[in-house]
Amino acid sequence: MFGLEKKVKNKKGFTLIELILVLAVLAIIMAIAVPKFIGVQENAERDADRNSINLIAKAAELAYIQDPNGDLKGKESSVSANELVELGYLDSIKLNDTEKFGASDGSALTVTYSEDKGVKITTSSRTEVYPDFKLEYD
Numbered sequence: 001m002f003g004l005e006k007k008v009k010n011k012k013g014f015t016l017i018e019l020i021l022v023l024a025v026l027a028i029i030m031a032i033a034v035p036k037f038i039g040v041q042e043n044a045e046r047d048a049d050r051n052s053i054n055l056i057a058k059a060a061e062l063a064y065i066q067d068p069n070g071d072l073k074g075k076e077s078s079v080s081a082n083e084l085v086e087l088g089y090l091d092s093i094k095l096n097d098t099e100k101f102g103a104s105d106g107s108a109l110t111v112t113y114s115e116d117k118g119v120k121i122t123t124s125s126r127t128e129v130y131p132d133f134k135l136e137y138d
Helices: 002-010 016-065 081-086
Strands: 077-080 110-114 118-122 129-131
Touching: 016 077, 016 081, 016 110, 016 118, 016 129, 077 081, 081 110
Parallel strands: none
Antiparallel strands: 077 110, 110 118, 118 129
């Protein structure tokens, strides 16, 4: 009997209080980290959209400069962003915020180029997104 009592006293492990404290600390860390991670992810998506719009604008300038027939010189011309993909100036278009841009593939974007004003990109709702990225984010 004395051997069994000695074994029980020497048993090592965590108490219920210690386990609850560890879980509470982990819950506090998660409560802080998860919202910050979500904010970082949203900022990354917004920045990716901004960079995609800039890339579309540069592709439109290149298309205008390389215009083989000279059809675009001296006048304002408009194309959809998908036409730049079809013409080979872009591989593909991927936009994250379909609510603000109308579509994820650029089909709702109109790219207008004129020699005096340069490139202007508008959404299907006529919101100008280039040269100034004017979409509001919460």
